[in-house]
Amino acid sequence: MTSYTIMVIDDEAEMRKLIRTFLEGDGYRVVEATDGVHALSILHEVRVDLCLADVMMPYMDGFLFAQEVKRTIDLPIIFLSAKGDELDKIKGLKHGDDYIVKPFLPGELLARVASVLRRSYQRKELHSALTFGPLEIDKEAHRATLNGTALSLTLKEFGILYVLAKHSGRVYSRDELLQIVWGGDHDSSVRTVDTHIKTLRLKLGDEGQKIETVWGIGYKFEV
Amino acid sequence: MTSYTIMVIDDEAEMRKLIRTFLEGDGYRVVEATDGVHALSILHEVRVDLCLADVMMPYMDGFLFAQEVKRTIDLPIIFLSAKGDELDKIKGLKHGDDYIVKPFLPGELLARVASVLRRSYQRKELHSALTFGPLEIDKEAHRATLNGTALSLTLKEFGILYVLAKHSGRVYSRDELLQIVWGGDHDSSVRTVDTHIKTLRLKLGDEGQKIETVWGIGYKFEV
DNA sequence: AAAAAAAGTGAACATTCCATGAAGTTTCCA
DNA sequence: TGGAAACTTCATGGAATGTTCACTTTTTTT
Numbered sequence: 253m254t255s256y257t258i259m260v261i262d263d264e265a266e267m268r269k270l271i272r273t274f275l276e277g278d279g280y281r282v283v284e285a286t287d288g289v290h291a292l293s294i295l296h297e298v299r300v301d302l303c304l305a306d307v308m309m310p311y312m313d314g315f316l317f318a319q320e321v322k323r324t325i326d327l328p329i330i331f332l333s334a335k336g337d338e339l340d341k342i343k344g345l346k347h348g349d350d351y352i353v354k355p356f357l358p359g360e361l362l363a364r365v366a367s368v369l370r371r372s373y374q375r376k377e378l379h380s381a382l383t384f385g386p387l388e389i390d391k392e393a394h395r396a397t398l399n400g401t402a403l404s405l406t407l408k409e410f411g412i413l414y415v416l417a418k419h420s421g422r423v424y425s426r427d428e429l430l431q432i433v434w435g436g437d438h439d440s441s442v443r444t445v446d447t448h449i450k451t452l453r454l455k456l457g458d459e460g461q462k463i464e465t466v467w468g469i470g471y472k473f474e475v
Numbered sequence: 476m477t478s479y480t481i482m483v484i485d486d487e488a489e490m491r492k493l494i495r496t497f498l499e500g501d502g503y504r505v506v507e508a509t510d511g512v513h514a515l516s517i518l519h520e521v522r523v524d525l526c527l528a529d530v531m532m533p534y535m536d537g538f539l540f541a542q543e544v545k546r547t548i549d550l551p552i553i554f555l556s557a558k559g560d561e562l563d564k565i566k567g568l569k570h571g572d573d574y575i576v577k578p579f580l581p582g583e584l585l586a587r588v589a590s591v592l593r594r595s596y597q598r599k600e601l602h603s604a605l606t607f608g609p610l611e612i613d614k615e616a617h618r619a620t621l622n623g624t625a626l627s628l629t630l631k632e633f634g635i636l637y638v639l640a641k642h643s644g645r646v647y648s649r650d651e652l653l654q655i656v657w658g659g660d661h662d663s664s665v666r667t668v669d670t671h672i673k674t675l676r677l678k679l680g681d682e683g684q685k686i687e688t689v690w691g692i693g694y695k696f697e698v
Numbered sequence: 699a700a701a702a703a704a705a706g707t708g709a710a711c712a713t714t715c716c717a718t719g720a721a722g723t724t725t726c727c728a
Numbered sequence: 729t730g731g732a733a734a735c736t737t738c739a740t741g742g743a744a745t746g747t748t749c750a751c752t753t754t755t756t757t758t
Binding site: 629630631632663664666667670671690691 | 733734735736737
């Protein structure tokens with residue numbers, strides 16, 4: 253990636269201009285939006301790596317905007333808030349997000365931006381959680397989340413889900429799944445897999461449909 | 476901290492005196508230095524919380540001084556520059572730094588000073604201690620506090636808590652915890668971890684629920 | 699359309715794994 | 729060197745998970 257693109261969302265033109273100056277001075281590309289709705293429409297057309305969003309905005313405040321964005325893409329957001337704004341709400345920050353209190357120093361803004369970018373884009377490479385719409389599967393943390401809320405999957409359930417999702421599209425026979433998830437020296441019947449698939453689908457809710465039965469062969473994870 | 480100590484570095488005695496008057500009037504302690512070299516020697520003997528440094532100084536200009544200081548300690552610096560000085564250089568401000576253009580109003584100086592101090596020392600707290608609601612874990616001080624009162628955790632207990640909390644969400648197997656907390660050449664059984672987890676949960680009270688058992692894998696700290 | 703094959707389901711049963719308390723061992727410090 | 733604190737081990741009961749089985753439903757084959 254040669255340069256990061258940062259979207260600045262603030263209803264005050266002066267503030268946008270100020271921030272643009274800082275950011276461009278440090279080599280970032282900048283796009284501006286006047287409010288959350290405007291920002292969402294831009295996101296459909298331009299690839300953006302980071303958002304700087306004012307908390308107080310007309311039509312859609314920063315938090316609502318964030319909520320809306322996170323539903324579809326994984327975009328880090330830095331909130332800008334005037335001193336005294338609803339700082340308590342900001343405690344609900346997602347991992348990778350940050351906030352800055354206005355007024356801020358140029359150095360602070362740039363430091364936060366650099367820090368969040370580093371965190372977000374390094375983390376993904378190292379961490380590589382699998383993401384399928386609202387479903388996220390994190391092998392390292394051994395955690396699967398649906399719309400951000402953790403699913404309580406058992407060992408075998410998680411194992412099956414991970415294997416299928418990791419190579420989505422590929423069909424795995426029950427025997428293969430037993431081999432991979434249970435280990436080489438298992439002695440379970442293939443029917444056991446069915447049972448786990450059942451509870452897995454149950455726990456996944458609507459997303460359970462992504463685990464497809466391939467008749468006569470086995471199962472696959474289809475996006 | 477009852478009062479901050481601020482070092483004023485300027486080759487003009489008049490300017491130093493002026494700034495000292497402002498600062499002391501606002502309750503700060505002040506030490507003076509005539510140039511960068513002088514300032515560095517003072518830093519070895521006096522604990523200083525903030526520097527006000529003129530950009531144009533004999534022997535060692537403000538930026539060179541800053542560069543030298545940052546090599547060893549993390550000290551915020553506010554640069555003083557006459558209008559027309561090399562303002563472009565100031566773009567290389569580190570986080571926590573700021574600058575003021577001379578001549579300035581007393582109020583402006585004090586506002587910048589207060590702002591930088593607030594940001595710097597607030598920020599440092601955030602960095603050194605992990606906070607999860609009423610629970611605070613300070614690796615450096617090797618201390619965990621619950622609602623402000625210190626918990627008396629043993630070495631292993633603290634180690635486990637810190638590792639889990641530091642990477643909250645990630646699951647650690649008992650073997651991993653032994654590896655990390657006990658060190659590479661331990662010979663304890665994995666059951667030992669269970670026992671420490673037990674006492675840890677006990678000492679943490681309600682917050683003990685944040686240490687979750689991941690069946691078949693190990694433990695994790697969940698917020 | 700009937701039969702056969704494969705997959706889904708729910709509940710009983712079996713197993714694995716963990717929390718716990720008590721007792722034993724080591725380490726640390728006065 | 730004695731005692732306290734920290735650490736470790738062990739056995740046990742119980743909870744969470746995993747497995748099987750009999751049966752039903754779905755899909756495919758003939």
